Amino acid sequence: MKIHRLFALVLCLFAGIVLAQQSRSFTDAARGTTPIPETTKPPVLGNAVNDDVRRARNYAMQPPTIPHRVDGYQIDKNFNKCLDCHARAKIEVSQAIPVSITHYMDRDGHTLPQVSTRRYFCLQCHVPQDAVRPIVNNSFQDVDTVLQQVQAAGKTPKK
Ligand code: HEC
Ligand code: HEC
Structure with missing residues (x-):
């Protein structure tokens, strides 16, 4: 009996955490604040x-x-x-x-x-x-830039 009650309590707690996380508003660079299940209105093409x-x-x-x-x-x-x-x-x-x-x-x-x-x-x-x-x-650098930086730092490129 006691074990059952403990189990139910843990279950409730878990459900509570999931619900709390879902209702927390989020912001994404591409979606703005639109919740994930909804479709965003895409910006017009330039x-x-x-x-x-x-x-x-x-x-x-x-x-x-x-x-x-x-x-x-x-x-x-x-x-x-x-x-x-x-x-x-x-x-x-x-x-x-x-x-x-x-x-x-x-x-x-x-x-x-x-x-x-x-x-x-x-x-x-x-x-x-x-x-x-x-x-x-985006912090991508092409291989020429990477080589230049390595050379400027006085190191030889790794093989
Ligand atoms: C009326 C002719 C014409 C049509 C139609 C055309 N192109 Fe081009 N394309 C060119 C010319 C000429 C260039 C060279 C750069 C310039 O003048 O814009 C070029 C350049 C490109 C380049 C750059 C290549 C490079 O090495 O940098 C790509 C990629 C390309 N076109 C893809 C396409 C695609 C995909 C389509 C169809 C959706 C298309 N083109 C339709 C004429 C055309
Ligand atoms: C699956 C991806 C893919 C598709 C689909 C594709 N290309 Fe490419 N294309 C590439 C890649 C990768 C390169 C650069 C490397 C190479 O030349 O294969 C390229 C290179 C090119 C170039 C430059 C060629 C040069 O010698 O510099 C042109 C022009 C081009 N594509 C036009 C087109 C056109 C027009 C179509 C449609 C008929 C097309 N591509 C379809 C991936 C693709």
């Missing part, structure tokens, strides 16, 4: 950067960001607007950078005559940019 200047890549195999607007570009089973300029055969007219050889490879590393289906939806990996303040801070 004007994507359209300066046509290719940007440095931060690391090997980073998909380059898109330096031009892509609003309304059709990508579906019938037509791929991106390949209308970026396909190997189109670059003479468009002067765009042709998609690299990796875009023609299937997952087994075989090179196909056409862009691989896994590289068909370009915006899965390539994104235009917007001049906004990042909501989550």
Whole structure:
């Protein structure tokens, strides 16, 4: 009997803690104070950067960001607007950078005559940019910066 009562007490205490935690308001950089079960109202899209200047890549195999607007570009089973300029055969007219050889490879590393289906939806990996303040801070440094810091500190880079 006593054990039962103790068990019930512990259970109540536990439920109390869970309830208290749920009702505590929280703030998240991306969601604001919107509780997790609710959907936030996303901010309206701004004007994507359209300066046509290719940007440095931060690391090997980073998909380059898109330096031009892509609003309304059709990508579906019938037509791929991106390949209308970026396909190997189109670059003479468009002067765009042709998609690299990796875009023609299937997952087994075989090179196909056409862009691989896994590289068909370009915006899965390539994104235009917007001049906004990042909501989550990022302290990433590329390898050149790290090497410069090591050299400035008079140390030799670790092998
Ligand atoms: C009208 C032709 C045209 C279309 C359509 C087009 N692009 Fe481009 N793209 C270019 C040109 C030209 C450049 C070179 C930089 C510039 O002039 O903007 C470029 C640059 C890029 C780059 C930067 C490459 C690098 O090495 O920095 C990416 C990524 C890119 N485009 C992706 C896309 C994607 C994804 C789409 C479709 C949603 C698309 N482009 C549609 C012409 C086009
Ligand atoms: C699964 C991710 C992914 C998809 C989907 C994808 N790309 Fe890429 N793309 C990359 C990566 C990673 C690189 C950089 C390394 C490389 O060249 O493979 C790249 C590089 C590029 C480059 C620069 C090539 C160069 O030689 O500098 C262009 C242009 C480009 N992609 C356009 C496109 C277009 C257009 C599409 C759609 C038809 C597309 N990509 C689909 C990941 C992707």
